[in-house]
Amino acid sequence: MEALVAEHVTKRYTHHTALDKVSLTIPEKSIYGLLGPNGAGKTTFIRIINQIINADEGEVRIFGEKLKPGHVEIIGYLPEERGLYKKMKVGDQLMYLAQLKGLGKQEAFQRIKVWLERFEIKDWWNKKVEDLSKGMAQKVQFISTVLHEPKLIILDEPFSGFDPVNAQLITDEILGLKERGSTIIFSTHRMETVESLCDHIAMINKSKKVLEGSKKDVKASYKTNTYVVEHRGNFRLSGVGHQLVSQKELEGNHFETLIKADQGSSPNALLHELLPQTEVFRFEQKLPTMAEIFINLVKAEGDEALRKHLQEA
Amino acid sequence: MNKVWLIIQREFLNRVQKKSFLVTTILVPLIIPAIMGVLVYVMVQEVKEAKPDTIQVLDESGAFTLESTKRISIVPISGTLEQAKKAYMESDDFGLLYIPATETNNPKGIVLYTKENQSVEKISNVEGMLNDRVKDAKMEKYNVDKETLKDIRTTKVGFQEINLSDSGEEKSSNTGVLYGLGMVLGILIYMFVLIYGIQIMQGVIDEKTSKIVEVIVSSVKPFQLMLGKIVGIASVGLVQFLIWIILIGVVSTSVLGYFGLKMPQQQAMEQVIESTGDEEVKEAIQAQSLQTPELLKNMSQIPFTKIALVFLFYFLGGYLLYGALFAAVGSAVESIQESQQFQFPITLPLLIGYLGLFMFILRDPHGTVSFWLSIIPFTSPVAMVGRIAFDVPDWQLALSMVLLVGGFIFTTWIAGRIYRVGILMTGTKVNYKVLAKWFMTKV
Numbered sequence: 001m002e003a004l005v006a007e008h009v010t011k012r013y014t015h016h017t018a019l020d021k022v023s024l025t026i027p028e029k030s031i032y033g034l035l036g037p038n039g040a041g042k043t044t045f046i047r048i049i050n051q052i053i054n055a056d057e058g059e060v061r062i063f064g065e066k067l068k069p070g071h072v073e074i075i076g077y078l079p080e081e082r083g084l085y086k087k088m089k090v091g092d093q094l095m096y097l098a099q100l101k102g103l104g105k106q107e108a109f110q111r112i113k114v115w116l117e118r119f120e121i122k123d124w125w126n127k128k129v130e131d132l133s134k135g136m137a138q139k140v141q142f143i144s145t146v147l148h149e150p151k152l153i154i155l156d157e158p159f160s161g162f163d164p165v166n167a168q169l170i171t172d173e174i175l176g177l178k179e180r181g182s183t184i185i186f187s188t189h190r191m192e193t194v195e196s197l198c199d200h201i202a203m204i205n206k207s208k209k210v211l212e213g214s215k216k217d218v219k220a221s222y223k224t225n226t227y228v229v230e231h232r233g234n235f236r237l238s239g240v241g242h243q244l245v246s247q248k249e250l251e252g253n254h255f256e257t258l259i260k261a262d263q264g265s266s267p268n269a270l271l272h273e274l275l276p277q278t279e280v281f282r283f284e285q286k287l288p289t290m291a292e293i294f295i296n297l298v299k300a301e302g303d304e305a306l307r308k309h310l311q312e313a
Numbered sequence: 314m315n316k317v318w319l320i321i322q323r324e325f326l327n328r329v330q331k332k333s334f335l336v337t338t339i340l341v342p343l344i345i346p347a348i349m350g351v352l353v354y355v356m357v358q359e360v361k362e363a364k365p366d367t368i369q370v371l372d373e374s375g376a377f378t379l380e381s382t383k384r385i386s387i388v389p390i391s392g393t394l395e396q397a398k399k400a401y402m403e404s405d406d407f408g409l410l411y412i413p414a415t416e417t418n419n420p421k422g423i424v425l426y427t428k429e430n431q432s433v434e435k436i437s438n439v440e441g442m443l444n445d446r447v448k449d450a451k452m453e454k455y456n457v458d459k460e461t462l463k464d465i466r467t468t469k470v471g472f473q474e475i476n477l478s479d480s481g482e483e484k485s486s487n488t489g490v491l492y493g494l495g496m497v498l499g500i501l502i503y504m505f506v507l508i509y510g511i512q513i514m515q516g517v518i519d520e521k522t523s524k525i526v527e528v529i530v531s532s533v534k535p536f537q538l539m540l541g542k543i544v545g546i547a548s549v550g551l552v553q554f555l556i557w558i559i560l561i562g563v564v565s566t567s568v569l570g571y572f573g574l575k576m577p578q579q580q581a582m583e584q585v586i587e588s589t590g591d592e593e594v595k596e597a598i599q600a601q602s603l604q605t606p607e608l609l610k611n612m613s614q615i616p617f618t619k620i621a622l623v624f625l626f627y628f629l630g631g632y633l634l635y636g637a638l639f640a641a642v643g644s645a646v647e648s649i650q651e652s653q654q655f656q657f658p659i660t661l662p663l664l665i666g667y668l669g670l671f672m673f674i675l676r677d678p679h680g681t682v683s684f685w686l687s688i689i690p691f692t693s694p695v696a697m698v699g700r701i702a703f704d705v706p707d708w709q710l711a712l713s714m715v716l717l718v719g720g721f722i723f724t725t726w727i728a729g730r731i732y733r734v735g736i737l738m739t740g741t742k743v744n745y746k747v748l749a750k751w752f753m754t755k756v
Contacts, residue, residue, distance in 0.1 A: 075531070077527075
């Protein structure tokens, strides 16, 4: 079953269109990366899911149901622009936010105790938020997002403000939540996060979806048939279709060479050509990183726009 | 609805538990009587210790025989004006009064020389003396003897005011008491709306700048958040107000008990009179104090329960009307400083009501301007409460109340539409055009 399905979601403002017929399918129990440059429309989309704003057109379904007010209680949302009441105590604050999400007083109290213990911050209950460091406050904020055990968790740049130790702690918690059946939507610029955590991704650029799929499929569709070879002693490529992209000399007559293989050729065929000429230490297909795909897509879109603009002029 | 209740609770508890709330709630009722006490004390001391001002009188007409009083001592001098001026400049005296040779009936060219600008009160004292003297001279001309003259001067008229109603029922009234009551109630509403309205605005700005607002609106509707905040702060205000009334009551009673059950003003008055020893004033005051039982009787005829209920209604109505607007302003800006430009158009009608209270309502509670001020929702909270003690016709009260309810529903609707967009907007340069755009935006 799908955790969330968006169909032709469109949101227009007076002078621009924030989302243009965006359709997404987010599988249940996945970690779904929502990528895109600033101002692409990610936040607008997330706000629509949270019913902070309404779409002009299109439909959003959560676990098969059309979006309705009651859904706020099964969604946990950590906005990019986030904060807490500075003058309020940590415990009171968490109680308040949990109750706003529909938790009962007793239930909320018990769960907060468990979470504070898990994060080893039991004695913070009576501390005011303004007395906490930024990282500490982020921990409290994270707890407030997941206290009501939401089935759908939306994290907008969750790691900003965390040191590496706490970032790891939160990463583990996110994986734990997925393990326990939650679906997680990530909105981020940090490609290493996407690389290591997400299993599905979608990219939004200039209000439109430009890419969606499982990470494996996306990478496969963007592979360029390029291989990295580490070898001792140089070689010459027969002119057929293989192309030497770059070569870097390492110490002791070792080289690292990047080869773009002929379109129809297999890795074995390439190896076959190399083996008689040089001693191969490493042979690896080079898959594009998410960062490369991201930058290429955004750039290509930019060029497209530029070309159009020039044609019109 | 349950969530609005949670928000109200948070707003209320969060403020009431603050030390600053405790301090203001307890100190204000103690400080205000204390300040009044000190002022009265200083006034009494000043009058007690005051020496009469010496005025040199150069009377070339010879017709103005002025007598010294407790406050002004008259020193007749002779010579030319130039000499007199020189002598006066060397002396420490209050002033030099020059009366040229003139007709007593229609004196002209009288000059009072002083060294610096003097208080209106002192000047009018001297004027009064001269006027009396001219009157006396005229009276004497018509053969009125001195005894009759004195008798005429000491007559002061005091009358009892009675309102006749259609049913022929007679009700005593006392305009002075009503004036005081209207003024105090009007000022209270003005202050309450302003102080707590700004608290709402501050609260909204805090939520916006601390960036918790997006977390909250993912759980509740912006309108619920706004409503919860407004009602929560109103309940803080009501509680504070109630505590003040109780504390002021207790403090005043015990203070009055200490002074032998006399109002502080009354006591000061008596001391002032004693120290001046002015026979006429004394008699006038005595005539008034004869009216004291009458005054108490009048007090008991003022419908306090009705006034209290009406006051409460306008207190809340006015607060809700302006509170929503303050919330909208808070949502549009990112700091108190930035809010100034939008605060002005909100506080202006409130200020008009406040000024109208003194300029029209209290002077002429049933005049046309007073009527309209107490009907229009933006000014009616202050104006109607100022008027209510003067017995407002029921239909006017009803109309005003209905319009006020309509008014705050209207402002809350407008404010809500601006608020829901504004709270999520940061880094936008906001002007009225932008506000209008937010208002029209489909969310």
